[in-house]
Amino acid sequence: MADYLIAPSILAADFARLGEEVDNVLSAGADVVHFDVMDNHYVPNLTIGPMVCKALRSYGVTAPIDVHLMVKPVDRIIGDFIDAGASYITFHPEASEHIDRSLAMIREGGCKAGLVFNPAAPLHHMEHVMDKLDMVLLMSVNPGFGGQKFIPHTLNKLRQARALIDQSGFDIRLEIDGGVGVQNIGDIARAGADTFVAGSAIFGQRDYKSVIDAMRAELASAR
Ligand SMILES: O=C(CO)[C@H](O)[C@H](O)COP(=O)(O)O
Secondary structure, eight states: OOOOOOEEBBGGSOOOHHHHHHHHHHTTTOOOEEEEEEEESSSBBBBOOHHHHHHHHHHHHSEEEEEEEEEEOEEEEEOOOHHHHHHHHEEEEGGOOOOHHHHHHHTTTEEEEEEETTTOOOOOOOOOOGOOOHHHHSSSTTTTOOOOOOOOOHHHHHHHHHHHHHHHHHEEEHHHHHHTTTTTTHHHHHHOOOEEEEEEHHHHOOOHHHHHHHHHHOOOHHO
């Protein structure tokens, strides 16, 4: 089993102080910066683009930046995020005309590639591209907004995705996003996730370190 990674979603950060917020959450023990890109078309919200990713790199952020594209179409923006310093780029299969090609573009650009599945989206799209995946991200809320409740049936889907990944023999991270907090992270890990996106649970507290420490304690007992 891969190491557990905690990936705070900057969607819930104070955007007026974004560089400082990212520094603070990384100093508090986070592993990865989760970067939500929304286009007001694929999802009903509008957030940040490659300029902000590039600005974080110029500011000095060296941690992996995990870019989740909630954008349709995806191909036009992939190159901009590669140039902006993204580490992971993930997209929704229904937002790509040619899934295999989009994944290949990401990897050819030197980034890690992943597919994202909404709560009601079937997993079958991953089966034919296992060799091109570094990450599978399961949404445990409908995408577009932070602060929503974890949808419980995602736990079964995590078990299914974990089985598919393990059967494939490829080194693919299994990430979960939406409504993740100290209270449910242990159950989520036991269902097979190894990478945990949390926005409001972390940035909604004053002391990021105590939340991340509490998450790590839950994860340690889930092993
Ligand atoms: O992608 C997202 C929404 O589309 C967010 O990353 C996700 O919802 C995390 O926020 P929270 O932890 O507050 O639920």
